[in-house]
């Protein structure tokens with residue numbers, strides 16, 4: 574029996590609903606497959622934890638997490654009780670940074686059984702490779718002066734190493750897909766970082782003559798995600814651009830409640846972390862209607878990462894079957910609950 578050790582952080586809001594549902598599915602797929610076992614350990618780190626302990630995670634939290642094969646996270650954030658910049662930087666972004674999860678991969682594709690809001694969605698299947706450790710999300714900056722003269726400064730930091738790393742990852746993954754990489758730029762408006770981004774892209778692409786490339790400004794690219802998503806394969810984007818593009822990716826699939834993600838540590842020093850694209854959705858939390866598919870598809874990405882590709886494929890095929898059968902949550906036009914969807918997936922896996 575092969576055992577994987579998974580650290581589980583449900584977090585806040587619907588994270589606490591979709592994580593148990595997805596774990597149920599994960600354990601079922603392992604049971605049906607045989608020979609594999611997931612040993613999970615749950616950590617209560619969240620905004621409520623912060624109110625009680627004055628911190629989002631334990632002081633030795635990273636030391637503890639380091640020993641796991643992967644981290645499975647729901648969502649973080651409850652702005653009604655803790656400001657987002659405190660909760661996110663104290664947990665989610667802290668783990669991404671400290672564990673050098675410098676790449677965030679986020680697929681979007683036309684999913685069987687779902688109605689895309691696009692009039693003519695065609696058969697899109699794309700992957701956003703988001704730089705995940707620097708760029709617009711740097712800690713550099715501050716606030717100076719007071720009153721009417723107050724200034725807030727946010728420095729976007731693009732290192733050559735970090736930019737090259739994201740681009741190489743995109744080119745490597747394109748080799749296993751349709752062989753096309755699109756760079757999301759804004760070198761017409763952002764004067765220092767984006768011309769640099771373009772330069773690095775032009776350098777890195779020389780190493781991959783077999784891969785086709787294109788370049789789009791992020792504003793036009795956001796529009797193309799809506800008007801012709803089927804023309805894209807791999808898109809490499811900075812931290813903020815990638816963040817925004819991937820909510821559009823979720824929306825064109827039918828709901829951001831479906832979109833999965835993986836925060837990948839590429840140097841093998843620390844575990845990678847898997848969490849859906851969506852947040853804690855305080856507006857629907859407690860109703861039992863959160864879509865669990867984003868979290869379940871995220872589990873599939875974790876399976877791929879662990880090398881259990883066959884199991885992941887089976888899982889996603891059954892998820893598509895269940896969606897197509899009409900058992901789905903209200904955000905995608907159904908009237909089933911989170912647990913009903915997960916239960917149906919488990920039942921079909923067992924058949």
Ligand code: NAD
Pocket residue numbers: 587591647648649650651652657661665828829830831848849850851852853854855856857862863864865867904
């Ligand atoms: P959100 O993704 O939580 O919600 C946006 C909209 O999408 C809401 O209407 C919500 O109900 C809906 N939605 C999201 N997930 C859904 C699901 N699984 N099923 C059905 N509907 C779903 O974004 P927000 O409202 O901007 O943020 C809420 C909180 O989550 C904030 O604190 C934010 O910082 C945090 N957040 C955390 C993460 C993360 O931990 N990875 C990601 C995004 C936002």
Ligand code: IPM
Pocket residue numbers: 661666816850852
């Ligand atoms: C995401 C989220 C986070 C991000 C927030 C909550 C800090 O939006 O994972 O997409 O911007 O990376």
Ligand code: MN
Pocket residue numbers: 816817820850
């Ligand atoms: Mn986001």
